[in-house]
Amino acid sequence: MLGLNKKDTTLLFIVVFMTLFAPFILNPFPVGSQLAQFNAGYPDLMQRFVIFGIFAIGFNILFGLTGYLSFGHAAFLGVGSYAGVWMMKLLSMNVIPAILMSMVVAGLFSVLVGYICLRRSGIYFSILTLAFAQMSFSLAYSVLTPITNGETGLQLGLNDPRILGVSQVEGSIPPANLFGIAMRDSYELTLGGWAFTFNAGYYLCAVVMIVAFYAAIRIFRSPFGLMLKAVKSNQQRMNYTGLNSKPYTFAAFVISGVYAGLAGGLMVAMDPLAGAERMQWTASGEVVLMTILGGAGTLFGPVLGAGFIKYFENIFSKINENVLHQWFAALPDSIENVLIAVVYPFIGKGWHLTLGIMFMLVVIFLPGGIMEGIQRLVNLFKRRRTTDDERAGGSSALANNAKAAE
């Protein structure tokens, strides 16, 4: 279906289901219960899940397929964000032109950066991209202040022209919208003790991510995608096979740049501001972590990795000492204090430590990321089932023999 084989169609449907029902899936605990703090189904975080999912899907087209490790992809996201905010300042608060402009500007910027950085491969390529991203970051902070508004970040103002829209509505900035549907609008559904939030902005992001994911599957399965895998596997052989590896890598770089721009544009659509810190190297590093944690070169891995890291960043970091005291309240004080002393460094502000340890464990034991773990579990389950079948088959054969003997 949709030009995909059965396995990919199933995967696409899983993703569609998960993104559309995310408000339910991410809010499994009733409001007011002890575990409610593990609920991630609030609009702000759900938006971040899918936006970073898009970012990681795009990054994976470059890194997962061609093996070129870019350490500067946040620059494209940042450039896209600025372009998006400018569209909202100048044109209208409709998010469509903003998002499109983000993609175009990030795409053009990645053409420039890719053209220069792809003259080298391996570690030199990584360093070049890193240098470019840091350069963009510094420029946004200093020289380009008229465009980026420096440290404060680029924001909307009451006096922005907004040629196709209005500058202000009753003294306030009009909300970002999609043909009149405000991105911040939400619908609350209460079922028993549970509360679910359906946010317009989230659903826009979710639909865009589904499309982006579908496009990624098409790219992965196309002859073009096969050539990108060939770049990763043996570039020299590729050249002696009559293929020019350079334009392939370049195209992958630009595609992933456009994906990053799309993510930047969606960020702006959800929250119309852009700051230079979005381009910092830590932001570039984050998408690398997401992709590797989930499984570089797999279709679904990067989305999973993005969700994982964002969940940790937002949920795990909220657990503080008081929460721990609540959890271990039933224990005798001495044990409670020891336990808390042991656990404390790993939670709250120490969430980076937990994430770091998990990352190390994944890289050492599951080089293919979380997806490899899932694959292994599936295989284990399948093997067990086939051996069960064999056993069943064997016993029936025995029964037949017994019958024959009678």
Add this chain to the structure above:
Amino acid sequence: MQILEVKGVNKSFGGLKALNEVNLSVEQGDVHAIIGPNGAGKSTLLNCFVGRLTPDTGSVSFMGKNLIGIKPHEINQAGVSRVFQTPEIFGDLSILDNVIIPALATQDGSFRFNAWSGVLRRTEVQDKAESILEDLGLADKRHTIASSLSRGDKRRLELAMCLVQDPKLVLLDEPTAGMSRADTNNTIDLLKSIGERGITKIVIEHDMHVVFSLAHKVSVLAQGTVIVEGKPEDIKGDPRVQEAYLGGVHI
């Protein structure tokens, strides 16, 4: 008709003269063997044909087309395919994909942005790839990851990658190096059978058994120069060849 014409090729690496005024002409449809002791410049010469090295002086022309200063992928697109001394394959990909890639390269040229054209458009090349794998006895392993193959199979795969492109000229760099006698004989049969496709081949080889069972013409290279050229049976008894190989020691 001459398919490859090499004239006065020189190549030095620092003070070392690796190739010294090499002249060579290869007839269409021939198996042309290049033999010579270690360090004679055989691989260097081959590298000059595929664009890995650029000769200092001299000319290499393939069917009237100059090959010097041309990029490796362009040389391949012109119809020259190479099998490496140590098998160069796409190790992380399946055997079928390994063969589909060169087939696509022949069909679509050195670059084509067909990111949306799905798996469907691959069927034609896929059929071609499958039939080549069938010919070379790799069909049952088509979904195996290439790096897990034995050395002999890797070589076979590389040959398949070569043949799927319907090349006009194939360069084989020691196709039987490190193989057992049985594998060597299989390879000879394989190369003979592809000879029936009318593909011209240049073979670098140490194993005289291979050379004498395959070649129509032999060029002997020593210290960067072609010292003798002729039919295999003439080469066999030539004293200059024995001298080159044994350093003039008569046994």
